[in-house]
Amino acid sequence: MRKFSLTPLHAAAALAWVCALGPAFAGEVEVLHWWTSGGEAKAAKALASTLQAKGDTWKDFAVAGGGGDSAMTVLKSRVVSGNPPSAAQIKGPSLQDWAKEGVLANLDDVAKADNWDANLPKTIADGLKFKGHYIAAPVNVHRVNWLWVNPEVLKKAGAKTPTTWPEFFATAEALKKAGVIPLAHGGQSWQDFTVFESVALGVGGADFYRRALVQLDPASLKSATMKDVLTTFKKVKDYTDRNAPGRDWNLATSMVIRGEAGMQLMGDWAKGEFIAAGKTPGKDFQCVPAPGTAKAYTYNVDSFAMFQLKNEANIKAQKNLAAALMSPAFQELFNLNKGSIPVRQNLNLDKFDNCAKESAKDFVETSKSGGLVPSIAHGMAVPSAIEGALKDVVSNYWNSDKATPEQTMDRLVAAAKTK
Amino acid sequence: MLSSAPSGARVDWLPKLVVAPSFVLGFLFIYGLILWNAYFSVSASRMLPNYEFAGIEPYLQLFASERFQVAARNLAIFGLLFIGGALVLGLLLAVLLDQKIRNEGVLRTIYLYPMALSFIVTGTAWKWILNPGLGIERTVQGWGWTNFTFDWLVDPDKAIYCVAIAGIWQSAGFVMALFLAGLRGIDNTIIQAAQVDGASLPRIYWRILIPSLRPVFFSTIMVLSHIAIKSFDLVMALTAGGPGFATDLPATYMYAMAFTRGQINLGAASATVMLATVAAIVVPYLYSELRSARR
Numbered sequence: 001m002r003k004f005s006l007t008p009l010h011a012a013a014a015l016a017w018v019c020a021l022g023p024a025f026a027g028e029v030e031v032l033h034w035w036t037s038g039g040e041a042k043a044a045k046a047l048a049s050t051l052q053a054k055g056d057t058w059k060d061f062a063v064a065g066g067g068g069d070s071a072m073t074v075l076k077s078r079v080v081s082g083n084p085p086s087a088a089q090i091k092g093p094s095l096q097d098w099a100k101e102g103v104l105a106n107l108d109d110v111a112k113a114d115n116w117d118a119n120l121p122k123t124i125a126d127g128l129k130f131k132g133h134y135i136a137a138p139v140n141v142h143r144v145n146w147l148w149v150n151p152e153v154l155k156k157a158g159a160k161t162p163t164t165w166p167e168f169f170a171t172a173e174a175l176k177k178a179g180v181i182p183l184a185h186g187g188q189s190w191q192d193f194t195v196f197e198s199v200a201l202g203v204g205g206a207d208f209y210r211r212a213l214v215q216l217d218p219a220s221l222k223s224a225t226m227k228d229v230l231t232t233f234k235k236v237k238d239y240t241d242r243n244a245p246g247r248d249w250n251l252a253t254s255m256v257i258r259g260e261a262g263m264q265l266m267g268d269w270a271k272g273e274f275i276a277a278g279k280t281p282g283k284d285f286q287c288v289p290a291p292g293t294a295k296a297y298t299y300n301v302d303s304f305a306m307f308q309l310k311n312e313a314n315i316k317a318q319k320n321l322a323a324a325l326m327s328p329a330f331q332e333l334f335n336l337n338k339g340s341i342p343v344r345q346n347l348n349l350d351k352f353d354n355c356a357k358e359s360a361k362d363f364v365e366t367s368k369s370g371g372l373v374p375s376i377a378h379g380m381a382v383p384s385a386i387e388g389a390l391k392d393v394v395s396n397y398w399n400s401d402k403a404t405p406e407q408t409m410d411r412l413v414a415a416a417k418t419k
Numbered sequence: 420m421l422s423s424a425p426s427g428a429r430v431d432w433l434p435k436l437v438v439a440p441s442f443v444l445g446f447l448f449i450y451g452l453i454l455w456n457a458y459f460s461v462s463a464s465r466m467l468p469n470y471e472f473a474g475i476e477p478y479l480q481l482f483a484s485e486r487f488q489v490a491a492r493n494l495a496i497f498g499l500l501f502i503g504g505a506l507v508l509g510l511l512l513a514v515l516l517d518q519k520i521r522n523e524g525v526l527r528t529i530y531l532y533p534m535a536l537s538f539i540v541t542g543t544a545w546k547w548i549l550n551p552g553l554g555i556e557r558t559v560q561g562w563g564w565t566n567f568t569f570d571w572l573v574d575p576d577k578a579i580y581c582v583a584i585a586g587i588w589q590s591a592g593f594v595m596a597l598f599l600a601g602l603r604g605i606d607n608t609i610i611q612a613a614q615v616d617g618a619s620l621p622r623i624y625w626r627i628l629i630p631s632l633r634p635v636f637f638s639t640i641m642v643l644s645h646i647a648i649k650s651f652d653l654v655m656a657l658t659a660g661g662p663g664f665a666t667d668l669p670a671t672y673m674y675a676m677a678f679t680r681g682q683i684n685l686g687a688a689s690a691t692v693m694l695a696t697v698a699a700i701v702v703p704y705l706y707s708e709l710r711s712a713r714r
Contacts (some may be wrong), residue, residue, distance in 0.1 A: 080467060097465075187661060243551055245661050246659055252440040296459075385680050388680040390485050392485075392663070398663065400575055400663065
C-alpha cells in the first residue's frame with residue numbers, strides 16, 4: 001500500500017511546491033467539513049476569511065451529505081494513502097480511534113497559549129485529549145435533550161407544557177383528543193435513539209444514564225429502571241403518527257411549526273428551522289428541557305481533529321486554525337449561525353436568544369452538578385460499532401410490536417459487548 | 420500475397436496478445452480485489468484497514484448478528500419475489516403484446532420505459548406512492564373508502580414486499596422486451612403446424628412457445644439475480660433500510676458496517692458471504708444450462 005502511494009504523493013508534493021513558488025512561506029490549511037447548509041456555510045466562510053487575514057491559504061474540502069458518513073469515507077482513503085487534510089470534523093470517541101492510529105497532531109502548545117484547560121469544562125476537555133495531549137479543537141455545544149413545543153396548539157387542546165413524563169402523557173392524550181399529532185417524529189435510527197436517550201435520562205436520571213449507556217454496565221442495562229425506561233419509550237410511540245418511518249428530522253420540525261403536531265424531542269439544531277420559518281423563541285415556539293431532564297444535559301460537541309503534516313508552513317497554518325476555532329470571535333459568530341452555544345466558557349452571550357442562554361446556563365450548572373452527559377445518538381459516548389449496535393436494538397424495539405422489554409434488555413447487553 | 424500473410428506462429432500469439440491487457444486488468448481488478456476483500460474479512464481491520472490476521476472471528480460475529488440474519492432473510496424474500504414477479508409479469512406482457520395488436524410500438528416503449536430510470540428515482544417515486552399519508556392509501560380514502568388501509572411501507576413485517584413491488588415495476592418491461600424478442604424469433608411454421616393439429620392458442624403457448632424460450636429464461640434469470648443480490652440504491656431510496664432495519668439487504672448491511680460503523684472486517688465478511696451465495700446458486704445453474712445447450 002505504502003509503496004504504491006509514494007510516487008503520486010511525491011508528484012503531488014512537487015506540483016504543490018511549483019505552485020507554491022509565488023507566496024513562498026504562506027501555509028495552507030485544507031479542512032474537511034460538512035458545513036454546507038445555509039448558516040453553517042456562512043460560518044465556514046467566516047473562518048476561511050479569518051485565516052486568510054493571517055496570510056494562510058484556505059483550501060475548502062467540503063463533502064456534503066449523510067451527516068458526515070460520506071465525508072468519513074473520503075477521509076479514510078486520504079489518510080490511508082498518506083495524504084491527510086490539515087483538519088477534519090471528527091468528534092467523540094472517534095477522536096480516540098484516530099489518535100490510536102497515530103495520525104493526529106499534538107495541539108498542546110496552542111492549548112497552553114490560550115489556556116484551554118481553564119476555558120473548557122473538564123468533561124469536554126478530557127474528550128479532546130489522547131494520553132493527556134490535546135488532539136482536537138472544539139467549536140460548539142449542542143444540547144440534545146430539548147422538547148420543542150408549539151404553545152398555540154397546546155393552548156387549543158387545553159394542555160400545558162410538560163416537565164415530567166406523566167405530564168407528557170397527559171399533554172399528549174389531550175393533544176390526541178384535539179385531533180393533532182402529539183409528538184412529531186422521524187423514524188430513523190438516530191432519531192429513535194435521540195428520543196430514547198431523553199427518556200432514559202428523564203426516567204432513570206443522569207447517574208443511571210451514565211452507568212448504563214456510557215459505561216455500558218450490564219447490571220444497569222438489564223435492570224428494573226431500564227425496564228421502566230423501555231416501557232415509557234414504547235408508550236411514547238403511541239403518540240407519534242403512522243407515517244413517521246423514514247421522515248427527516250426537519251420535516252418533523254416543520255409539522256410542529258405548522259401546528260400539525262404539538263411537540264418534538266430533538267436537539268437544538270431544530271431551532272434553526274423555527275427561526276428560518278420566521279418564528280420567535282418563547283412566543284411562537286418554546287424550548288424546554290425534555291421531560292424530567294431539567295437538571296441534566298446531553299451534549300453533542302463538534303470538534304476538528306488536526307492531522308500530522310510534514311510541511312512546516314502548513315503546520316503553522318494548522319496551529320493558526322486551531323487557535324482561530326477556539327477564539328471568542330469565531331465561537332460567537334459560528335454558534336449564532338449554527339443554533340448551538342459556544343463551548344468556550346465565560347463568553348458574553350448578549351447576542352444569543354433565550355434558548356441558547358438557557359442552554360448555556362444549564363451547561364455550566366450541570367457540568368458542576370454531574371448532570372452533564374454525552375449523547376450516544378450523536379456519537380459522543382461510545383465507539384461507533386457499539387453505538388450502531390445499540391441503535392439497532394432500540395430501533396428494532398421501537399418499530400416491532402413483538403419485542404418485549406426483557407428481550408430488548410438482553411439484546412442491549414449483547415450489543416454493549418460489540419467489539 | 421504470400422509474404423503479407425501472417426505466419427503460423429504469429430497467428431498463434433496475436434490473439435493472446437490482444438486479449439492479454441484486458442485479461443491482466445480483469446484478473447487484477449476483479450479477482451485480485453476479491454481476494455483482497457477476502458483477506459480483510461479475516462483481518463483485524465476496524466476503522467482503517469489492518470493486515471493483522473484475526474481468524475474467523477468476523478464470520479462468527481456476522482452470523483451471530485441479528486441484523487445480518489434479517490438482511491439474509493430479506494434477500495431471500497426479495498430475490499424470489501423480484502425474480503419470480505418480474506419473470507411472470509414480463510412474460511405475460513410479452514405474450515399479450517405478441518397478439519399482433521395495434522400500436523404495439525407505443526405500448527412496448529411505455530412498458531420498457533421504467534428501465535430507463537435509475538433505481539434511485541424508482542425508489543423515491545414509490546416511497547411517495549406507498550406512503551400512507553401521501554399515496555395510494557390517502558387517495559383511496561379520499562374517494563370515500565375511509566376504512567381502506569395500505570401501510571406496508573411503514574410496517575416492519577411487510578416493508579420488504581414494497582421493495583419487491585418497486586423492483587418488479589422497474590424490471591418487468593425489460594424482461595418483456597427479452598421475451599418478446601424470443602417469441603418473435605420462433606419459427607412460424609411450428610405454430611402453423613400446431614394449429615393444423617388443432618391445438619388451442621393457450622396450449623400452443625404453454626406447450627410449445629414458452630418451453631422453447633428456455634435460453635431467454637436463462638439469460639433473464641442471470642441478469643435479474645445479479646440485480647437482486649447487489650440491490651442497494653433501491654432500498655436506500657425507498658426505505659433506507661427501515662423501519663428500524665427491517666428492509667436491510669446484505670449490500671446495505673455491508674455498507675453500514677464497512678463505512679459508517681468502523682467494522683471493515685465485518686463488512687468484508689458479509690461481502691464474501693454474498694459472493695459465496697451468488698456462486699452457490701449461479702454456478703450450478705450455469706453449469707447445467709451450458710451443458711444441456713452443448714448436448
